Amino acid sequence: MTERLEVQMTAQGRRRELAEFLRSRRARRTPADAGLPTFGRRRTPGLRREEVATLAGVSITWYTWLEQARNIRVSRQILGSLATALGLDEVERAHLFRLADEPPPDGAPSRAELPAQYELLLTHLDPNPAFIVNPRFDILAWNRGCELLYGDLGALPASRRNVLWLTFTAPEVREMTRDWETEAALTVALFRTQANEGILAPEITGLIAELADASPDFARLWRRKELAPFVPKARTIDHPLLGEVTLDYVKLHVANDDKTLVSYLLPPGSEVESQFLKLVRNPGA
Structure with missing residues (x-):
């Protein structure tokens, strides 16, 4: 009562x-x-x-x-x-x-609302693919290396520049992921864990409802209610231009903010780092 x-x-x-x-x-x-x-x-x-x-x-x-x-x-x-x-x-x-208890339209804030230092950090991380997300997993800012994994993010509507949307609705991302089922399940579990008590917030419930309608795979994995802690580890992808590439995957929470820095780290001095750098500097090469 x-x-x-x-x-x-x-x-x-x-x-x-x-x-x-x-x-x-x-x-x-x-x-x-x-x-x-x-x-x-x-x-x-x-x-x-x-x-x-x-x-x-x-x-x-x-x-x-x-x-x-x-x-x-x-x-x-x-x-x-x-x-x-x-x-x-x-x-x-x-x-x-x-x-009104409704998720705001285009839930992701614009790139211009982020501190300039965030952009500077992402630039310094190139060619390592790196981006910054909010609790909804919206990609708020990214570097050129990130576009080698996720494509032209700037061409997408703000509401679709989202790790979950890309994982479950972008065919090119799915094809590039070596073990898509395992990675997708982990992404959903990490999202549920990170959302925590905010999982009932309108902007979160709205995102979940839209994804469930758009992707039966997301709906299936979401119903499992699985949780997972983040553990830094290596991930292997099948890049359309570079073939098999292994990168270390790390996440760092921004102090006094609800943002998270996500980066895939290339082996320093490796051939794959040189290839990524070449593509970042010459996108059409």
């Missing part, structure tokens, strides 16, 4: 936060900002409820209930319409979705 009440109170608190957030952003947005004509003087500078409702394509009654923190469900499409009507930026839009 106590646990059930606590969940209800948490949901009620989220609805109140959502209502207050909507009211604050409505008060901040002027008719001119929203492209609306103004007639006469207004008692308050912001938009009226009926104006937000019209802009978002919902009824004034429904929107009023939303601002009153009533227990109503908001679809992702309506959330997007409200975000546009209220002129929310990327951070505010993501916050709106989370308050």
Whole structure:
């Protein structure tokens, strides 16, 4: 009973936060900002409820209930319409979705949001393939060596620049992986372990649901509920240009951050390191 009440109170608190957030952003947005004509003087500078409702394509009654923190469900499409009507930026839009218990669109932050020192570190690690991920396993930044394994990551939508999406939906990554079933199962187990108590967060549950729909293999492995600690080890791949390549695989958590540095290390002074370096410097070679 106590646990059930606590969940209800948490949901009620989220609805109140959502209502207050909507009211604050409505008060901040002027008719001119929203492209609306103004007639006469207004008692308050912001938009009226009926104006937000019209802009978002919902009824004034429904929107009023939303601002009153009533227990109503908001679809992702309506959330997007409200975000546009209220002129929310990327951070505010993501916050709106989370308050509505929905995973934010394009969950990965942009590369520009990372400290410049992260990029510098990745550059110094070339030609060793290296990248930085968040708890969702989104690849936030990467070096040229990484593209020798995962292809042109910059051409992918942010929501698909993700280790799980690449593992389960990219045929070229699957073909390159020597023992795909074992590696895929380990990746899922590592993800579940790293997500830990955050596994019920909307951005995580949304990712899992999308992957399960897209890949029966992911759905099958996820149902096993396996966990695994990370252990540095060597991995062998069948590279389409270089043939069989063995690399050491390491992960390091960034201090005071939720990011993780992942790197495949080439044997120093080896022929394969020279080949990787050549491809990094001359991508078309």
